[in-house]
Amino acid sequence: xxxxxxxxxxxxxxxxxxxxxxxxxxxxxxxxxxxxxxxxxxxxxxxxxxxxxxxxxxxxxxxxxxxxxxxxxxxxxxxxxxxxxxxxxxxxxxxxxxxxxxxxxxxxxxxxxxxxxxxxxxxxxxxxxxxxxxxxxxxxxxxxxxxxxxxxxxxxxxxxxxxxxxxxxxxxxxxxxxxxxxxxxxxxxxxxxxxxxxxxxxxxxxxxxxxxxxxxxxxxxxxxxxxxxxxxxxxxxxxxxxxxxxxxxxxxxxxxxxxxxxxxxxxxxxxxxxxxxxxxxxxxxxxxxxxxxxxxxxxxxxxxxxxxxxxxxxxxxxxxxxxxxxxxxxxxxxxxxxxxxxxxxxxxxxxxxxxxxxxxxxxxxxxxxxxxxxxxxxxxxxxxxxxxxxxxxxxxxxxxxxxxxxxxxxxxxxxxxxxxxxxxxxxxxxxxxxxxxxxxxxxxxxxxxxxxxxxxxxxxxxxxxxxxxxxxxxxxxxxxxxxxxxxxxx
Ligand code: FRU
Numbered sequence: 001x002x003x004x005x006x007x008x009x010x011x012x013x014x015x016x017x018x019x020x021x022x023x024x025x026x027x028x029x030x031x032x033x034x035x036x037x038x039x040x041x042x043x044x045x046x047x048x049x050x051x052x053x054x055x056x057x058x059x060x061x062x063x064x065x066x067x068x069x070x071x072x073x074x075x076x077x078x079x080x081x082x083x084x085x086x087x088x089x090x091x092x093x094x095x096x097x098x099x100x101x102x103x104x105x106x107x108x109x110x111x112x113x114x115x116x117x118x119x120x121x122x123x124x125x126x127x128x129x130x131x132x133x134x135x136x137x138x139x140x141x142x143x144x145x146x147x148x149x150x151x152x153x154x155x156x157x158x159x160x161x162x163x164x165x166x167x168x169x170x171x172x173x174x175x176x177x178x179x180x181x182x183x184x185x186x187x188x189x190x191x192x193x194x195x196x197x198x199x200x201x202x203x204x205x206x207x208x209x210x211x212x213x214x215x216x217x218x219x220x221x222x223x224x225x226x227x228x229x230x231x232x233x234x235x236x237x238x239x240x241x242x243x244x245x246x247x248x249x250x251x252x253x254x255x256x257x258x259x260x261x262x263x264x265x266x267x268x269x270x271x272x273x274x275x276x277x278x279x280x281x282x283x284x285x286x287x288x289x290x291x292x293x294x295x296x297x298x299x300x301x302x303x304x305x306x307x308x309x310x311x312x313x314x315x316x317x318x319x320x321x322x323x324x325x326x327x328x329x330x331x332x333x334x335x336x337x338x339x340x341x342x343x344x345x346x347x348x349x350x351x352x353x354x355x356x357x358x359x360x361x362x363x364x365x366x367x368x369x370x371x372x373x374x375x376x377x378x379x380x381x382x383x384x385x386x387x388x389x390x391x392x393x394x395x396x397x398x399x400x401x402x403x404x405x406x407x408x409x410x411x412x413x414x415x416x417x418x419x420x421x422x423x424x425x426x427x428x429x430x431x432x433x434x435x436x437x438x439x440x441x442x443x444x445x446x447x448x449x450x451x452x453x454x455x456x457x458x459x460x461x462x463x464x465x466x467x468x469x470x471x472x473x474x475x476x477x478x479x480x481x482x483x484x485x486x487x488x489x490x
Contacts (some may be wrong), residue, residue, distance in 0.1 A: 008489035012302055012440035012458055015362045015487040016337055017291065018248070018309040020057055021069050024049050025307030026297065027155075027205055027271035028288050029056055030073075030087035030106050033278050034188045038064055039133050040288070040309070041073055041106070043084060043271075050298045052110070054081040058133065064286070064333045073106070073136050074127055079143060083122065084155040084205055088185075090128075094167070095185045097128045097139070105185055105202045106136065107169065110143055111155040111268065121146075122153040124171070126185055145169070145188045150295030155205045158185070158274060160231035164248030167321045168452060170224070174347035175199035177206055177226065179199045179251065192250040195222070197240050197260045199450045200231025205271040208246065209285055211317040213324060221254070221317060222246040223326055225263065225455045227270055229294060232262065236295045237270045239263040241316070243324050254324070263326060265422035266454035267293045268441070269310060285315045286331060291441055291454060301458055302440075310454055311436055311443060318450070322425070328447035330436060337485045338364060348372060349470045359464045362485040365435040371395045371426070373473025381437060383408065384461035391444055392430050393424070400424040400431075400446050400453065408459035422451040431479070436485075437464070453469045 013019065023046050030041035037060040044057030056074040059067040074082045085108025093100050106127045114121040123143035127136045147153055150173050157170045161181075169180040169188060179191040204227045213219040224242045232238020241261050244253035263269065273290025291310045292300070300306060313328040342357060369377055378392035390403040401421040404410065410417040424431070424446050436443040443454045468477065 001115065004286045008487070010302070010304060013305070014440060015309045015489065016065065016334070016485050017311060017438050017441065018059065018067055018288075019307060020044060020305055023047065024051060025057060025290075025305070026051065026292070027290050028309055028332075029084050029086045029108065031273055031275040031288065032087040032089060032104060033275050034089050034104055035132055036062060038062070038275060039087065039104075040067065041087070042309075044072065046072060047487050049302070049304070054083055056082050056106070056108070060133070063336070064331050065337060069441040070134065072441075073133065074108065077138060078123075079110040079123065079125060081110070083101075083109035083111045084271065085109055085124075086157045086273065086276065088160065088167075090157055090185065094183060095128070098130065104133050107156045107158045107185065109156065111154070120151055122151070124156050124169070124188075130458060139186070141186070144186055147173075150174065152202050156464045159209065159276060161248050166248070168248070172226065175201075175203050176420060177224065177251070179249070181248075191323065193354040194251045196242060197226070198228050198231050201229040203227065204229060205273060207273045207331045208251070209274060210246075211285060211315065212324070213317045214319055215316070219323065222251065223273065223317065224251055224253075226270075229338050233260075233265055234267050234418070236267050236293045237331040239269055239272055239289065241326055243326075261325065262455050263328070264289075264452045266420050266452070267295070267418070268292070268456045269452075269454045272310070274315065284331070286312050287313045287315050287328065291456065295415040295416075299412045300410050300456065301412055308441065316449070318448075320450070325450065328452055329445055329449040330434065330443075334364065334436075334485075337488065338483040339486050340484055344477070344482070346476075346478050348474045348476050349377075349468050350474040352467055352469045354467045355465065359466065359482060360484045361437070361439050361459075361462060361464060362487070363435070363437040363464065364483040364485050365433070365437070366479060366481040367435065367477070368432040368479040370428060370431075370476045370478065372476045374470045375472030376390070376470075377475040378469045378471070379435070380467050381442070382465040382467065383459035383463070385427045387459050387461065389442055389457050389459070391433065391435060391442070395426070398423060398425055400443060400444065400451050402442060402453045402455050404455050405459050407457040410458070413469070420453055420455060422446070422453055424451040432479075449488070
C-alpha cells in the first residue's frame with residue numbers, strides 16, 4: 001500500500017489542490033458521486049515520478065476539497081495497463097453484476113501490445129465494485145470493445161442517455177470521436193462518428209453532457225469536450241469543446257461555431273472530465289482536470305510526487321453577443337477554506353501601487369477594475385527580489401494574460417516560460433477577475449468564468465507581495481479582496 005502519511009509540506013506541494021500522496025499522477029478518471037462521496041480516480045504510476053505502467057489511484061471526498069486517499073483501485077493485469085476512463089452508478093443493475101441492487105462500474109482502456117503485430121493496442125474493459133469503491137473486480141469477459149484497425153482507441157466516457165434508454169460511450173479514436181451504445185455496459189454497438197475543430201494531433205479524454213443555456217432547463221444543449229495533445233491556443237496540449245445537439249446516435253454541432261472554442265487558455269489544463277451521477281437536487285456539472293501539460297510534465301521540479309488537479313469547477317452555458325460559450329468557476333466549497341480577508345479600498349491607480357502587506361502563498365483574490373484611459377492593467381504576485389507572476393488585461397488588444405516568464409523556476413523545460421493570453425471583452429467597461437494562487441499554480445477566471453487561464457508556476461520564495469500597475473493612463477480599481485486559504489492537508 002502507498003504511504004499515506006505524507007505531510008504535504010514539500011516546497012511546491014499544492015495546499016488546496018489534489019495531488020497524489022507520492023509519485024506520478026496524470027488524468028483524473030472515474031469521476032462519480034455515490035452515496036455521499038465524490039470519487040476521484042487518477043492515472044498513477046506508483047513506482048516512479050515519471051509516467052509508466054498505469055494504475056488507477058483513488059481518493060474520496062465529501063466536499064470536493066478535503067480528500068481521503070484510498071488504496072490503488074485498478075492495477076495492470078493480463079490485458080494490459082489501465083488507461084483513462086470513467087465510472088457510473090448502475091442504479092438498476094442493467095449489467096447484472098449487482099444481484100438486483102446497485103453499484104459502481106468503471107469503464108476504462110486496457111493498453112497492451114498485440115502479440116502478433118507488436119503494435120500498441122487499446123481496448124475497453126470494465127470493472128465493478130460492490131462496496132462503495134473500496135474493492136474492485138475485473139469483469140471476466142474483458143475486453144468489452146476492441147477495434148484492431150485503430151491503434152489510438154481510448155478514454156471511454158460513459159453516461160446513461162435518458163431519452164434513448166441506453167448507455168452511451170464517447171471514445172477518442174485518432175482525431176475523431178466515436179459513439180457506442182449499450183443496454184448493459186458489456187455489449188457495445190457502434191452509433192456514429194464525429195470530427196471537427198483542431199485535428200493537429202491525437203484526441204484524448206472526451207466527455208459529453210447537456211447544459212442549460214443561462215440556467216433555463218427548457219433550453220438544453222450538449223457540450224462535447226475533447227483534448228488535443230498538441231496544437232492548442234498556447235501551442236501545447238489543450239481542451240477544446242463543441243456545442244451542439246445529441247439525439248442518442250449522432251452529435252450535431254451548431255453552425256455558429258466558426259472558430260475553435262477552448263475551455264482554458266493556459267498551458268496546464270488537460271484531460272479534464274466531469275462527475276457522473278451528481279444528484280438532481282444539486283444539479284451542477286463539476287469538472288476537474290490534470291493541471292499539467294505533456295510538453296513538460298515529466299520534468300517539473302517536484303522531487304517526490306508529480307502532478308496535481310485543477311480546483312474543481314462548475315461548467316455552465318452562457319449566451320452573450322459572441323454566441324454561446326461554456327463558462328467555468330471554482331466550486332463554491334472553496335470559499336470554506338478562506339480564513340480572513342484584506343480589503344483594499346476602491347481607488348484610481350496610475351503607474352504603480354505597492355500593497356504594504358505580505359501575503360501567504362495560498363490566496364483567493366477578487367479584483368474588479370474599469371479602464372479610465374489606461375492601455376493595460378496588471379497585478380503582480382511577487383516572490384523574493386527577482387520573481388513575479390503577472391496577471392493582466394490589455395484594453396487595446398482585449399486580451400487577458402498570465403506572464404510566467406519570471407515566475408520562478410522556469411528553465412527545467414524550454415516549453416515552460418511564456419505568456420498565455422485569452423480573448424476577453426469588457427462587460428460595461430469592467431473586468432472582474434477571480435485569481436487562485438497555490439504553491440505551484442495560478443488559476444484566473446475572468447468576467448464570471450467567460451475566460452480562464454491556468455498555469456503552473458514554481459516561485460522559489462515563500463511569501464507573496466502584490467502590486468498593481470496601470471499603464472498608458474489610469475485604471476479605476478473597484479474592488480480588491482484578498483483571502484488567505486487554509487491547507488486541506490493539515
Ligand atoms: C491523456 C492520456 C490518455 C491516456 C492516458 C495514459 O493524458 O494520454 O489518452 O489514457 O493519458 O496515461
